[in-house]
Amino acid sequence: VKRAEAERMDAEDAIGWLRDHFVFDDPGLIYLDGNSLGRLPKATIAAVNEAMRAGWGSRLVRAWHEWIDVGQRVGDHLGKKLLGAAPGQVAVSDSTSVNLYKLATAALDTRPGRRVILSTSDNFPTDRYILEGLAAARGLELRLLNPGADGGIGVEAMKAALGLDVALVSLSHVSYLSGAIEDVPAITRAARYAGALVLWDLSHSAGAVPIELDSWGVDLAVGCTYKYLNAGPGAPAFLYVRHSLQTRLRQPIWGWWGQREQFAMGPAYDPARSIARFLAGTPPVLSLLPIQVGVDVLAEAGVERLRDKGVALTELIVRLWEAWLEPLGFTLSSPRDPARRGAHVSLGHAEAYRVSQALIEECKVIPDFRPPNVVRLGPAPAYTRFVDVWDAMDRLRKVMDARAYERFDPRPGRVT
Amino acid sequence: VKRAEAERMDAEDAIGWLRDHFVFDDPGLIYLDGNSLGRLPKATIAAVNEAMRAGWGSRLVRAWHEWIDVGQRVGDHLGKKLLGAAPGQVAVSDSTSVNLYKLATAALDTRPGRRVILSTSDNFPTDRYILEGLAAARGLELRLLNPGADGGIGVEAMKAALGLDVALVSLSHVSYLSGAIEDVPAITRAARYAGALVLWDLSHSAGAVPIELDSWGVDLAVGCTYKYLNAGPGAPAFLYVRHSLQTRLRQPIWGWWGQREQFAMGPAYDPARSIARFLAGTPPVLSLLPIQVGVDVLAEAGVERLRDKGVALTELIVRLWEAWLEPLGFTLSSPRDPARRGAHVSLGHAEAYRVSQALIEECKVIPDFRPPNVVRLGPAPAYTRFVDVWDAMDRLRKVMDARAYERFDPRPGRVT
Numbered sequence: 045v046k047r048a049e050a051e052r053m054d055a056e057d058a059i060g061w062l063r064d065h066f067v068f069d070d071p072g073l074i075y076l077d078g079n080s081l082g083r084l085p086k087a088t089i090a091a092v093n094e095a096m097r098a099g100w101g102s103r104l105v106r107a108w109h110e111w112i113d114v115g116q117r118v119g120d121h122l123g124k125k126l127l128g129a130a131p132g133q134v135a136v137s138d139s140t141s142v143n144l145y146k147l148a149t150a151a152l153d154t155r156p157g158r159r160v161i162l163s164t165s166d167n168f169p170t171d172r173y174i175l176e177g178l179a180a181a182r183g184l185e186l187r188l189l190n191p192g193a194d195g196g197i198g199v200e201a202m203k204a205a206l207g208l209d210v211a212l213v214s215l216s217h218v219s220y221l222s223g224a225i226e227d228v229p230a231i232t233r234a235a236r237y238a239g240a241l242v243l244w245d246l247s248h249s250a251g252a253v254p255i256e257l258d259s260w261g262v263d264l265a266v267g268c269t270y271k272y273l274n275a276g277p278g279a280p281a282f283l284y285v286r287h288s289l290q291t292r293l294r295q296p297i298w299g300w301w302g303q304r305e306q307f308a309m310g311p312a313y314d315p316a317r318s319i320a321r322f323l324a325g326t327p328p329v330l331s332l333l334p335i336q337v338g339v340d341v342l343a344e345a346g347v348e349r350l351r352d353k354g355v356a357l358t359e360l361i362v363r364l365w366e367a368w369l370e371p372l373g374f375t376l377s378s379p380r381d382p383a384r385r386g387a388h389v390s391l392g393h394a395e396a397y398r399v400s401q402a403l404i405e406e407c408k409v410i411p412d413f414r415p416p417n418v419v420r421l422g423p424a425p426a427y428t429r430f431v432d433v434w435d436a437m438d439r440l441r442k443v444m445d446a447r448a449y450e451r452f453d454p455r456p457g458r459v460t
Numbered sequence: 461v462k463r464a465e466a467e468r469m470d471a472e473d474a475i476g477w478l479r480d481h482f483v484f485d486d487p488g489l490i491y492l493d494g495n496s497l498g499r500l501p502k503a504t505i506a507a508v509n510e511a512m513r514a515g516w517g518s519r520l521v522r523a524w525h526e527w528i529d530v531g532q533r534v535g536d537h538l539g540k541k542l543l544g545a546a547p548g549q550v551a552v553s554d555s556t557s558v559n560l561y562k563l564a565t566a567a568l569d570t571r572p573g574r575r576v577i578l579s580t581s582d583n584f585p586t587d588r589y590i591l592e593g594l595a596a597a598r599g600l601e602l603r604l605l606n607p608g609a610d611g612g613i614g615v616e617a618m619k620a621a622l623g624l625d626v627a628l629v630s631l632s633h634v635s636y637l638s639g640a641i642e643d644v645p646a647i648t649r650a651a652r653y654a655g656a657l658v659l660w661d662l663s664h665s666a667g668a669v670p671i672e673l674d675s676w677g678v679d680l681a682v683g684c685t686y687k688y689l690n691a692g693p694g695a696p697a698f699l700y701v702r703h704s705l706q707t708r709l710r711q712p713i714w715g716w717w718g719q720r721e722q723f724a725m726g727p728a729y730d731p732a733r734s735i736a737r738f739l740a741g742t743p744p745v746l747s748l749l750p751i752q753v754g755v756d757v758l759a760e761a762g763v764e765r766l767r768d769k770g771v772a773l774t775e776l777i778v779r780l781w782e783a784w785l786e787p788l789g790f791t792l793s794s795p796r797d798p799a800r801r802g803a804h805v806s807l808g809h810a811e812a813y814r815v816s817q818a819l820i821e822e823c824k825v826i827p828d829f830r831p832p833n834v835v836r837l838g839p840a841p842a843y844t845r846f847v848d849v850w851d852a853m854d855r856l857r858k859v860m861d862a863r864a865y866e867r868f869d870p871r872p873g874r875v876t
Contacts, residue, residue, distance in 0.1 A: 069518040077521045084517035092512060092746065093505070100692055101500035102485040105493045105826065111693060139741020141715030142558060165727070170716035170741065173729035177714030270742070276516055277527060277745035298593030299557030300586035309831050311581070313589035325555025325586065326686070328747030329693035330508065410521065415725050 045363055050434035053360070059345040059353055063427040066274075066341075074409045074432045074439075078424030079220075079248060079388050082274030085341050088334045095333050115301075115327045116319060118336050119282055122273075125343040127246070127265075128256030133284055135319045136269070136335055137301070137327055140247060140281040141170045143266040146295035146322060147283060148178055148212060151241040151264060154293065155211035158240070161186045162205055162213045164197055166221045171245055175214055184211070194379040195222025195390075199230040206238040213240050217255070218248040218386035221414055223358075223378040225253065225386055229260040236261070247271060250282075251342050252354050252387035252425060257284055264289070272387070272424060274338040279331045283322055291317055299324030342426060353425040354387035357433055361389045361421055364437040372444045377418055388422035390414070398449035399440070406448060407439040413455075461779055466850035469776070475761040475769055479843040482690075482757075490825045490848045490855075494840025495636075495664060495804050498690030501757050504750045511749050531717075531743050532735060534752050535698055538689075541759040543662070543681075544672030549700055551735045552685070552751055553717070553743055556663060556697040557586045559682040562711035562738060563699060564594055564628060567657040567680060570709065571627035574656070577602045578621055578629045580613055582637045587661055591630055600627070610795040611638025611806075615646040622654040629656050633671070634664035634802035637830055639774075639794040641669065641802055645676040652677070663687060666698075667758050668770050668803035668841060673700055680705070688803070688840060690754040695747050699738055707733055715740030758842060769841040770803035773849055777805045777837055780853040788860045793834055804838035806830070814865035815856070822864060823855040829871075 054060060067084045075083065099107040115136045122136070123129030137143065152161075161175050165188040172188065179186040189197055189205055196219065206213070213235045218225050228244060235242045243264040249255060251272030257265060265284040269275035285293065294315060300306055301323035304314045315321035342350060359382055365374060369391065377390035393399060400413035412420040419440075423433050443449055470476060483500045491499065515523035531552045538552070539545030553559065568577075577591050581604040588604065595602040605613055605621055612635065622629070629651045634641050644660060651658045660681040665671060667688030673681060681700040685691035701709060710731060716722055717739035720730045731737035758766060775798055781790060785807065793806035809815060816829035828836040835856075839849050859865055 067513070067517040075520055081516070081521040081524070083520065084512060089509070089512055092508060096500060096505055096508060096692070097483070100497070101483040104491055104499065105497040105828070106820075107693065108497070138554065138558065139715065141717070141741030142554065142713060145713045145715075145740075169719065169725045172727075173714040173716060173719060176729050177712060181712060276512070277523065278742040278748070280744060281741070296593060296597060297558060297561045298589040299555065299561075300589055301557070303585065303589060307831075309585040311588075313592050324561075325557030325697070326694040328696060328744040330750070331744030331747040332694070334746070412521070415723075
């Protein structure tokens with residue numbers, strides 16, 4: 045594969061212009077970690093300054109007239125543009141961890157007597173820990189299934205694991221580790237047949253992979269906005285609760301933002317008859333408003349074109365891995381079939397940590413190291429060029445040829 | 461009381477210069493709602509833009525090297541400057557509602573068999589609702605004490621209510637409604653004597669009233685940063701857990717931000733041996749960093765001088781109420797004794813809602829209406845002048861004289 049082929053792909057890129065919406069301070073830097081922290085859209089700078097100056101600074105407390113339902117408005121926008129969700133079912137609030145806690149607790153409350161929570165051993169850590177905590181508090185069993193050879197669980201393995209003792213299934217749509225995509229509608233149907241609810245984590249798919257929550261029949265979902273949605277460090281997460289489930293569920297954190305008549309400040313909690321009942325406290329406005337901008341930017345391209353480009357970018361990585369890196373001992377830790385793969389590719393290598401350090405410190409390439417042995421490459425379709433991928437892979441093979449990683453320290457422990 | 465007296469008080473104000481640190485777009489506006497949403501410090505604009513451009517935009521995911529412990533660093537700063545807390549006991553995270561939920565749950569887990577949660581009927585709504593939810597989930601009783609004549613509960617009433625069935629006492633240091641200050645060290649001692657833990661909400665005192673959590677022997681506290689701390693709309697809240705309690709408590713939301721070796725992403729939750737164990741998910745950085753600025757600004761004046769000015773401002777309100785408004789039917793819904801009163805004053809009137817509307821719409825005065833019948837005046841000591849108070853009270857009496865409030869609609873319901 046020649047670099048000229050990557051250049052040609054960029055020339056033919058249907059959404060190459062989308063890159064201009066983002067800040068690029070250092071054009072020489074190749075950023076392949078947009079699935080950890082997405083880039084800053086230019087329009088976000090203006091939006092945040094407007095909220096600070098015209099909102100907070102000038103209108104002061106009166107600005108809350110516009111912001112009071114901002115989590116629901118931005119949620120509706122996100123739902124419509126990227127999640128396939130009709131209005132009134134998505135809200136932005138809290139962190140992914142807190143949203144997962146709220147919805148998993150609400151779901152478990154509807155399945156008394158069933159004593160198993162199903163998830164996967166490679167689910168994102170916070171998902172596993174939150175579920176572990178709920179299982180411990182309620183005397184339930186958290187059963188973690190191991191992914192198959194291509195990194196996914198798959199419908200058949202899920203069906204085999206589903207029994208009448210399962211209260212809740214909590215899975216990631218796209219695995220943060222392998223990038224494997226699960227079949228959301230099929231697994232949701234299977235779980236419903238067994239009488240369990242399913243809570244999907246869309247953190248690594250929202251904005252990169254088509255999602256149709258309503259038509260897939262999804263019950264519950266959460267997801268992150270600071271990855272492909274480019275909403276900035278720690279921007280609030282989203283949650284989805286299907287209309288028909290909303291008034292049947294109660295979340296455990298009875299904060300005033302979920303109260304029906306919030307500013308009546310009445311004596312007893314009376315949850316809103318809407319998605320607002322899944323809110324808790326005051327939303328962090330400066331961190332929340334960039335979600336609107338992030339969705340707007342992606343919506344200009346449309347999720348189908350983002351997906352097409354994501355497939356092409358990861359296919360290029362896989363081809364270059366096969367040509368250059370497989371002979372050097374790298375394994376492909378992601379599905380080979382692009383239809384089964386999200387927008388990132390994981391390469392396995394015993395020296396993955398030091399290789400990642402060498403790429404960052406010496407090659408101006410930013411991948412992500414994920415324990416125990418993965419170099420994760422996330423070429424966000426919104427702003428990554430094909431030549432970026434080619435150059436990054438070229439630098440990676442040169443790091444290996446020169447054994448440049450050997451001058452870096454092995455992975456340090458981090459104990460708090 | 462002549463306006464000239466207020467002018468003289470401004471001339472002699474020891475911290476009048478602090479006002480210059482804040483944005484004033486409309487010099488004619490009198491803002492008496494800084495205890496709902498504090499004003500925008502000028503330095504915050506630069507700090508947020510720096511975080512966006514140099515951090516997020518330019519350093520991208522590498523900026524997390526600086527932000528990874530930002531909740532603890534900002535918490536330590538806040539603890540040292542304004543809360544009387546040694547390092548390692550305060551963290552900034554989530555909303556006040558979520559923090560209250562986490563700490564109340566952790567506290568209740570240590571008191572099995574005790575079946576009462578004590579609070580007050582005028583505690584802030586979200587506090588009451590959160591506690592109500594916990595009581596419902598655990599089959600406990602939430603017992604709400606009614607405040608006394610001056611708006612506070614007081615030590616003796618608390619002692620009378622404390623029995624061996626009480627697991628947790630959750631109170632506000634300063635009442636959002638009446639402004640009454642509770643005696644934190646005395647009530648904490650009494651609760652400890654009865655074997656209960658106490659969780660204080662400092663939302664309406666932090667930054668306005670001296671707080672000495674360590675020397676007062678406080679167990680647990682939470683509080684808001686967007687009121688007197690001027691950290692912006694929905695900025696994350698803080699939590700305090702006394703050192704000696706930390707490893708004995710576990711909060712229920714086992715998110716990865718509380719994990720001991722967070723980026724090892726290991727198989728099981730193993731909470732940090734520090735205040736970090738009370739964190740849950742990724743913090744909203746753009747909303748969090750302004751807390752550092754807000755604390756810096758207040759620290760220039762020092763909390764003692766802020767308190768002195770707060771007393772002088774509210775004393776002026778009380779004198780003017782006595783001279784002008786008591787004859788018009790307004791009651792004083794705050795303690796008469798300034799030592800028992802926080803930095804705001806509540807005036808009771810049957811037409812409080814429409815009076816508040818008239819002040820906002822026609823008089824360029826922004827108070828806060830609080831149900832059922834309170835006009836709440838919060839002259840934040842950091843930037844409110846004595847002439848502002850005089851002018852606001854003058855306009856209020858004119859609204860009453862002209863019955864200008866009668867043209868406004870009665871309070872509309874708000875149902876979600």
